[in-house]
Amino acid sequence: MERLTSQQILAIWELGNKQAPSQRALTLASYTEPAASQEILAQLPLGLRNQKLLQLREQLFGQEMACVLPCPQCSQLLEFNLNTQQLIHTVNTDFAMPLQASIDGFELSYRLLTTEDLQMVLVGIDYHDYDVLEQALLPRCLLTISYEGKTCGYQDLPATTKQAFIKLLEQSDPLAEVKLDLVCPNCQNAWQGLFDIVSFLWDELAQQAQRLLAEVHQLALAYGWSEQAILALSMTRRQYYLARLAQC
Ligand SMILES: [Zn+2]
Incomplete structure (x- = not known):
């Protein structure tokens, strides 16, 4: 899988904003398999599709995923970490259809x-x-x-x-729906929470896209560069210019 560029992150965000979650999942998955059509990706078992999304997440933001879920009984927020590799290994690829x-x-x-x-x-x-x-x-x-x-x-x-x-x-197909056994430290309620990689990755990508646009805004105002020119800069260079501006 090739690393996504800043332009691609913004393109996915722009397209996915108007889409329902299941279509968003395909938009994201298509960046992991550029040669596969949307029809082919749509016919993958959900576990295999989710495996691709976890791989994309790992490439964009690393393996550790910080999750927050509210307790359904007392609304206390539970914070815990999941690891992309741990989940990827639960995928079942060994099945003959039907x-x-x-x-x-x-x-x-x-x-x-x-x-x-x-x-x-x-x-x-x-x-x-x-x-x-x-x-x-x-x-x-x-x-x-x-x-x-x-x-x-x-x-x-x-x-x-x-x-x-x-x-x-x-x-x-265990990776089709990831269920987590959770216990609330506040009220001791035990329940099964769901981890949805589609919405998790989408939220992160949307935040990343908005961060990028904010950087474009700041650099364009200060230097008069075009959006295209700013996005073409490496992250190191962008951060350098932003740090310089912060000193002004
Ligand atoms: Zn609770």
């Missing part, structure tokens, strides 16, 4: 969730919501269902089998 499983006597062939599934089904809906997952996304992942040799439909699956399938889907 995957096969047998649950409660039902023979299932299935595939993993992709960004395309989220885009087709959910516009502004929380896909962590169990009902949404069950009604909209599961039927897309289940390719064939049979019971005692007879083909069945999704509606034939009992609720408990659907729940077991959701668990299996999560285990098959």
Whole structure:
């Protein structure tokens, strides 16, 4: 992966600002795989897509990620660090499609969730919501269902089998959704928090883009240089000029 330039960071930010989170994920992922089309990236299992985003995060801002999540019970903010490499190593790359499983006597062939599934089904809906997952996304992942040799439909699956399938889907692609076991030091509430690399990386990139624009603003005012010329400067040179200005 080539290192992103300041111009590219601003270009991603400008484009992604108008996009829904799932489309933003593809915009970010496309910088890790310039040769891959958006369609190909949209059809990657979510874990593989997230692996690319973690690699991009590592290249832009390093391995350590400082996270903050509010306790759902007392709203106390919990601060903790995650490491990109630790998460990257949980990705499952060892699967042959379609995957096969047998649950409660039902023979299932299935595939993993992709960004395309989220885009087709959910516009502004929380896909962590169990009902949404069950009604909209599961039927897309289940390719064939049979019971005692007879083909069945999704509606034939009992609720408990659907729940077991959701668990299996999560285990098959652990990096699709990163769940963290957290305990609040204030009220001792224990819960599972979600770490979403798409929104995490997006927030960092947006902050970086705004820092860059602020630097352009300052240097353009002081020296009269163009935006293009300022962004073409190395970070070391930009910081040098900004430090000189601060002394004036
Ligand atoms: Zn708490």
